[in-house]
Amino acid sequence: MARSVYKTKTKKKHFVAQKVKLFRASDPLLSVVMWGVNHSINELSHVQIPIMLMPDDFKAYSKIKVDNHLFNKENMPSHFKFKEYCPLVFRNLRERFGIDDQDFLNSLTRSAPLNSEAQGRSGARFHTSYDKRYVIKTISSEDVAEMHNILKKYHQFIVECHGNTLLPQFLGMYRLTVDGDETYMIVTRNVFSHRLSVYKKYDLKGSTVAREASDKEKAKELPTYKDNDFINDGQKIHIDGENKKMFLEKLRKDVEFLAQLKLMDYSLLVGIHDVERAEQEEVESEDNEAEEEGESDGGGIGTPPDSPSNTLDSNKPLSPGEFDPTIDVYAIKSNESEQKEVYFMAVIDILQHYDAKKKAAHAAKTVKHGAGAEISTVNPEQYSKRFYDFITTILS
Amino acid sequence: MSSNCTSAAPVSASKTKTKKKHFIGQKVKLFRASEPILSVLMWGVNHTVNELSNVPVPVMLMPDDFKAYSKIKVDNHLFNKENLPSRFKFKEYCPMVFRNLRERFCIDDQDYQNSLTRSAPLNSDSQGRFGNRFLSSYDHRFVIKTVSSEDIAEMHNILKKYHQFIVECHGNTLLPQFLGMYRLTVDGVETYMVVTRNVFSHRLTVHRKYDLKGSTVSREASDKEKAKELPTFKDNDFLNEGHKLQIGDDNKKYFLEKLKRDVEVSVETFCLTDSVVLCLLSEALSCFLCVRVCQFLATLKIMDYSLLVGIHDVERAEQEEMDVDAVGEEEEYENDGMGGGVLTGSFGTPPDSPGNPLNCGGFFGPGEFDPSVDVYAIKSHDSAVKKEVYFMAIIDILTHYDAKKKAAHAAKTVKHGAGAEISTVNPEQYSKRFYEFMSNILS
Numbered sequence: 001m002a003r004s005v006y007k008t009k010t011k012k013k014h015f016v017a018q019k020v021k022l023f024r025a026s027d028p029l030l031s032v033v034m035w036g037v038n039h040s041i042n043e044l045s046h047v048q049i050p051i052m053l054m055p056d057d058f059k060a061y062s063k064i065k066v067d068n069h070l071f072n073k074e075n076m077p078s079h080f081k082f083k084e085y086c087p088l089v090f091r092n093l094r095e096r097f098g099i100d101d102q103d104f105l106n107s108l109t110r111s112a113p114l115n116s117e118a119q120g121r122s123g124a125r126f127h128t129s130y131d132k133r134y135v136i137k138t139i140s141s142e143d144v145a146e147m148h149n150i151l152k153k154y155h156q157f158i159v160e161c162h163g164n165t166l167l168p169q170f171l172g173m174y175r176l177t178v179d180g181d182e183t184y185m186i187v188t189r190n191v192f193s194h195r196l197s198v199y200k201k202y203d204l205k206g207s208t209v210a211r212e213a214s215d216k217e218k219a220k221e222l223p224t225y226k227d228n229d230f231i232n233d234g235q236k237i238h239i240d241g242e243n244k245k246m247f248l249e250k251l252r253k254d255v256e257f258l259a260q261l262k263l264m265d266y267s268l269l270v271g272i273h274d275v276e277r278a279e280q281e282e283v284e285s286e287d288n289e290a291e292e293e294g295e296s297d298g299g300g301i302g303t304p305p306d307s308p309s310n311t312l313d314s315n316k317p318l319s320p321g322e323f324d325p326t327i328d329v330y331a332i333k334s335n336e337s338e339q340k341e342v343y344f345m346a347v348i349d350i351l352q353h354y355d356a357k358k359k360a361a362h363a364a365k366t367v368k369h370g371a372g373a374e375i376s377t378v379n380p381e382q383y384s385k386r387f388y389d390f391i392t393t394i395l396s
Numbered sequence: 397m398s399s400n401c402t403s404a405a406p407v408s409a410s411k412t413k414t415k416k417k418h419f420i421g422q423k424v425k426l427f428r429a430s431e432p433i434l435s436v437l438m439w440g441v442n443h444t445v446n447e448l449s450n451v452p453v454p455v456m457l458m459p460d461d462f463k464a465y466s467k468i469k470v471d472n473h474l475f476n477k478e479n480l481p482s483r484f485k486f487k488e489y490c491p492m493v494f495r496n497l498r499e500r501f502c503i504d505d506q507d508y509q510n511s512l513t514r515s516a517p518l519n520s521d522s523q524g525r526f527g528n529r530f531l532s533s534y535d536h537r538f539v540i541k542t543v544s545s546e547d548i549a550e551m552h553n554i555l556k557k558y559h560q561f562i563v564e565c566h567g568n569t570l571l572p573q574f575l576g577m578y579r580l581t582v583d584g585v586e587t588y589m590v591v592t593r594n595v596f597s598h599r600l601t602v603h604r605k606y607d608l609k610g611s612t613v614s615r616e617a618s619d620k621e622k623a624k625e626l627p628t629f630k631d632n633d634f635l636n637e638g639h640k641l642q643i644g645d646d647n648k649k650y651f652l653e654k655l656k657r658d659v660e661v662s663v664e665t666f667c668l669t670d671s672v673v674l675c676l677l678s679e680a681l682s683c684f685l686c687v688r689v690c691q692f693l694a695t696l697k698i699m700d701y702s703l704l705v706g707i708h709d710v711e712r713a714e715q716e717e718m719d720v721d722a723v724g725e726e727e728e729y730e731n732d733g734m735g736g737g738v739l740t741g742s743f744g745t746p747p748d749s750p751g752n753p754l755n756c757g758g759f760f761g762p763g764e765f766d767p768s769v770d771v772y773a774i775k776s777h778d779s780a781v782k783k784e785v786y787f788m789a790i791i792d793i794l795t796h797y798d799a800k801k802k803a804a805h806a807a808k809t810v811k812h813g814a815g816a817e818i819s820t821v822n823p824e825q826y827s828k829r830f831y832e833f834m835s836n837i838l839s
Contacts, residue, residue: 021450042446046425047476060474070464071491072451087475 025112028077029183030127032176033136034109036082037187039064040172041105044091057088058152081177085144089155090172096163097189098326099171107133108187117222132194133327134171139184139351146351147173147186150261157257166247166254166268166330166346191269191346193328195318197278198222198271198344202230205267206390207378230270230394237270237345237395238338244395247332247345251391254347259384265352268345268391275321275340354380429516432481433587434531436580437540438513440486443468444576445509448495461492462556485581489548493559494576500567501593502768503575511537512591536598537769538575543588543794550794551577551590554696561692570689570703570772570789595704595789597770599760601713602626602706602787606634609702610833611821631833634705640839641705641788642780689790690827699826700795703834706787710763797823 023034043062050057063083068076084090094104111130125138147170158165169189176183192198202225205211211227225233239247258266318324321340323331334341378386427438444466467487472480488494498508515534529542551574562569573593580587596602606629609615615631693701760766763785765773776784821829 020452022452023450043476046427048424048426048478056474061472062475063471063473065469065471067467067469068465069467070460071466072447074451 021109022075023109023112024075028080028178029176030112031076032080032082032178033174033185034112035076035080036064036084036174036176037108037172038105039082040084040087040174041101044087044101047088049091050088053089053092053155055152058086058148058155060087060089061085062087077178081175083175083177085148085173085175086151089151090170093155093158093169094171096158097169097171098163099189104134104171107131108136117220128190132192133190135188135190137186137188139186141182141184142356143186143351144173144175144184146353146356149353150263150351153257153261161250161253164250166250167257168346168348168350169329189329191330191348192271192344193273193323193331193342196273196321196323196328196331196342197281199274199277200235200272201225202235202270203267203348204230204270204390204394205265206387227390235394237343238335238341239332239343239395240335243332247395248392251347251388255384255388258347258350259380262354262380263350263352264354264378264380264383265357266347266350266387268387269348271344273321273342273344275342279320425513426479427513427516428479432484433580433582434516435480436484436486436582437578437589438516439480439484440468440488440578440580441512441576442509443486444488444491444578445505448491448505451492453495453499454492457493457496457559459556462490462552462559464492465489466491481582485579487579487581489552489577489579490555493555494574497559497562497573498575500562501573501575502567503593508538508575511535512540532594536596537594538591539594540589540591543590545586545588546799547590547794548577548579548588550796550799553796554698554794557692557696565688571692572789572791572793573771593771595772595791596706596787597708597765597773597785600708600763600765600770600773600785601716603709603712604707605629606631606705607702607791608634608705608833608837609700610826610830634837639837641786641837642776642782642784642839690831693790693793694823694827697797697823698793698795699797699821699823700800701790701793701830703830704787704789704791708763708785708787710783710785714762 021034021038023031023038025031025034040062061083063081065081066076066079068078091101094101107129113127113129113136116126116128116135127136128134129136154167154170157167163169170186171189172187174185174187176185199222201222204227206227208227213223213225213229217223229235258264321333321342323342325331328344330344330346332343332345334343425438425442427435427442429435429438447466465487467485469485470480470483472482476482495505498505511533517531517533517540520530520532520539531540532538533540558571558574561571567573574590575593576591578589578591580589603626605626608631610631612631615633617627617629617633621627693699763775763783765785767773770787772787772789774786774788776782776786
């Protein structure tokens with residue numbers, strides 16, 4: 001949409017007519033997220049970007065409480081609170097991950113985030129931004145505390161690897177209060193593509209205990225398969241030598257970092273895009289649309305009716321199986337000689353600390369539970385080694 | 397709505413009814429000011445105008461809009477401490493109503509926001525009744541007055557009728573143009589503020605200023621006042637000087653006859669008659685407006701308002717500018733490049749602010765002005781003794797007769813100036829006396 005875009009180091013000029021944002025959503029919580037991100041990015045635009053982060057920035061927060069009376073009631077609740085943790089740190093992280101604040105803002109506010117089928121550990125709730133670039137995960141207050149504990153080291157790691165990592169890209173962390181209920185949310189870059197569909201999904205840890213998708217899970221539209229399913233399916237990740245080398249090098253550094261911080265129980269999330277299958281699906285959906293054309297308003301793949309496309313993906317159409325590596329940063333094409341696939345692979349769920357686990361396990365006084373069984377055998381160092389070895393074997 | 401809005405050469409702005417496109421690169425606003433309360437004011441106006449930009453403009457205002465408010469409380473920790481206090485609150489009263497009023501007064505919300513946020517508002521020398529604090533926006537287009545909570549209550553009481561009056565007169569009035577009303581809380585202290593359009597020009601200096609009520613009791617500037625740079629003179633000073641505001645004999649006569657009839661017409665009828673529309677030529681309009689306004693104020697039992705008069709002396713201004721140029725050239729080799737005739741001081745634009753789009757319109761000759769910006773300006777007529785520009789409007793309209801009576805009775809004394817008047821004058825009488833005095837000073 002923006003025709004003349006100048007990329008400067010810190011500010012991009014947006015010659016875009018002001019668009020009214022109504023923050024309309026099905027759930028007041030989503031409206032508050034949209035409002036909150038909009039507010040936070042706007043506030044940050046009035047704070048000078050420091051040359052470097054200070055220790056205080058890792059303890060900082062911004063809090064705002066809104067109380068309206070007979071005003072703006074259509075889309076927003078009348079009373080809510082929004083807290084952003086370490087605003088300057090996350091702004092810096094966004095910059096290091098190549099994400100412009102205005103684009104981040106637009107993705108999260110132009111249209112309401114969508115509910116995601118995916119479920120994290122313990123049924124954590126997921127949303128994706130309407131343009132599918134970002135994932136918003138509802139987390140616990142313990143997770144927020146753990147994030148604070150690791151934030152400085154995480155940031156340092158990102159500085160050293162120049163943002164080139166398989167670890168989650170943490171982009172913002174918030175606390176919302178609506179109707180007296182507090183909800184903690186963290187925003188990360190989507191591991192999967194914002195465009196290419198994933199037809200098969202795996203969550204791999206490198207362990208063998210209870211690592212199989214349940215029947216209930218298998219009944220879903222896109223089930224999350226696990227280690228045993230992967231092995232039993234004879235699934236392979238066909239990437240060429242160069243890609244494999246780069247990938248494993250990144251992974252090695254990442255798990256080393258995690259082990260150092262005594263974090264464990266993370267997974268490798270794997271998503272597979274099958275190019276031919278996707279082409280077939282698109283042909284079918286076009287046929288369906290042609291049939292329905294007289295009937296419906298056309299509702300395609302889900303760009304909201306009134307949203308212009310994001311500035312970044314309007315330049316040229318991408319052919320099947322093609323992607324923009326600056327947006328779909330985790331995408332790896334399959335080896336030329338094998339079937340045409342695109343793989344999306346990254347590490348997720350990194351906030352489980354060993355010490356916290358041990359405490360919990362001892363409190364529960366049982367080792368029958370899956371996590372308990374593991375804790376009696378594996379520590380972070382061992383976990384990382386076993387994890388890394390398993391991933392190495394699945395890449396051909 | 398039909399309006400008398402004419403804009404002066406906005407830069408590539410296509411005017412739609414509700415939104416003006418601003419092709420301006422995003423400017424970082426730091427809200428830097430000498431006092432925390434000014435930073436909070438800047439932040440607050442910035443925030444509320446942004447919030448409003450996400451609320452659709454309704455077809456018409458509803459009764460609830462006159463009771464509404466938006467409140468926001470900020471609590472930052474180790475963040476954004478440079479220019480803003482860490483804790484503050486900002487409340488806007490009746491946001492939708494004031495947005496509507498700004499529209500009716502032809503003030504674009506973006507321009508309003510820019511005027512109040514691009515650079516800190518400036519302290520003003522002038523003092524209202526009871527030492528109220530005055531500020532002006534950095535570009536001198538708007539005045540920010542600190543008011544009491546009683547004033548806020550009174551505003552709420554009159555707001556519906558005031559809005560209705562503005563609708564009917566199409567924004568064409570001598571009454572204050574109320575543009576926003578806020579409550580700021582900094583360090584636990586609450587401050588109420590009302591923003592109005594500046595009666596005086598944002599460009600042309602005022603050399604002499606009067607506050608006129610049409611009464612004669614204690615209506616003289618004190619010696620302390622006269623010592624100021626721009627003293628506020630009063631009724632007796634005006635009369636003693638034998639001053640007249642020379643706006644034109646013929647027109648004045650023509651309208652006074654008409655107005656006499658209008659004044660005797662029942663106060664219920666406020667409609668613009670055809671003959672009056674024909675008479676919407678320059679200066680004499682002020683007489684007509686004066687009547688309507690006085691009727692409006694009397695109906696609402698408001699009194700103790702003043703006519704604020706500012707006089708710009710064209711020749712004197714030209715002389716002053718030449719003096720500044722001369723000084724500027726002398727200092728050119730001494731300063732860091734602030735010379736070359738750049739006017740600093742009260743009319744200097746802050747060093748880092750681009751000109752407001754509305755400034756870039758045309759080049760104005762001496763004594764010339766843009767009537768869509770300096771809405772209260774009236775030129776002296778061609779055959780006047782002195783070439784002058786007058787700025788005249790009504791100010792201080794929040795004193796209600798009943799509140800006064802209560803206060804006077806509570807004080808149990810009539811020695812005080814206000815008390816002395818209350819025993820003699822009611823709003824009807826006040827408006828009549830006011831109107832008569834004003835028509836006398838115009839020639």
